[in-house]
Amino acid sequence: MRAAVIERHGAAPALVDRPSPAGLDGHALVTTTAAPITPLDILCATGTSYFGAPALPYVPGVQGVGVVAAASSLPGGTRVWFPTTAGMQPGDGSMAEQVSVPESELVALPGQVEDTMVAALGLSAVAAWMALTWKGGLQPGEQVLVLGGGSVVGQVAIQAAQLCGARRVVAASRSTGAQDRAASCGADAVVPLRDDDEVDELAAKLAAACDGDVDVVIDPLCGVPASAALLLLASGARFVNLGSSAGQNATFASAIVRSRSAKILGYTNNEIDTEQRGDALSTLLQHAAAGRLTVSHEIVPLDQLPHAWQRQAQGLAERRIVVDLT
Structure with a gap:
């Protein structure tokens, strides 16, 4: 699979080929469709955040949207939003074509909101x-x-x-x-x-x-x-x-x-629990599906992620950048 990988603190991620993540108990395998580049992603990758310098290399992306490929609690094909601890704790994030996510963290999505909009809203x-x-x-x-x-x-x-x-x-x-x-x-x-x-x-x-x-x-x-x-x-x-x-x-x-x-x-x-986070996101997506809530965002393909990352890091991105991994 293709993945964006931080190989050096403070540098933009490189696009590399990697094996798909191994199956883990209690985890779902999710095929990623969209992931935002957020200020937290940039900060963690610099190695200067209060979480400490993350171990290298790692896949960034503290949240994403995708489709369940394999899970015990949700049927395959279910659209989901998910958080990760990439850059804050050891492990990989959402900016890869597939990611392993604890099933308890998954939020099933309504069909009316596009994946890129869900990613733009997110956390x-x-x-x-x-x-x-x-x-x-x-x-x-x-x-x-x-x-x-x-x-x-x-x-x-x-x-x-x-x-x-x-x-x-x-x-x-x-x-x-x-x-x-x-x-x-x-x-x-x-x-x-x-x-x-x-x-x-x-x-x-x-x-x-x-x-x-x-x-x-x-x-x-x-x-x-x-x-x-x-x-x-x-x-x-x-x-x-x-x-x-x-x-x-x-x-x-x-x-x-x-x-x-x-x-x-x-x-x-960090002070809200998984249930509160899921309830809040579900409420927001209901408003988005009804046309009552939106955010301005820019969509880029995975091939453009390194350049988009640099624009975000340099303060040149006016809107939230969402990476389309489909």
């Missing part, structure tokens, strides 16, 4: 949904601010907030393309972010776009955008951080957090 969509509903506790009629609204997390958070009955959803995004994606997802207002933003100035722009104080903030950015958003919290607000692409640190005013009994919360997909 980023789960993070957005769970950060908003489970961790952030969004209630109908509340106002939501989504930082990084053009990312997959941001796009899903905007749409999910509307599906959950938010009265107003404001997004903030850096590039023109990201702003357009946030707007196309239905954000009521989109605030541009700049590299030279000052906290107070950005807070004023965000406040002007919002209808009063903000009840829930979804923050995959941290840095200056988070510091500005923290100034806008309503009484009982929930600020949920799930990333740091704009900076490792943010500041908050103690008086605002205390006087408004606001909650500053962290979220990671």
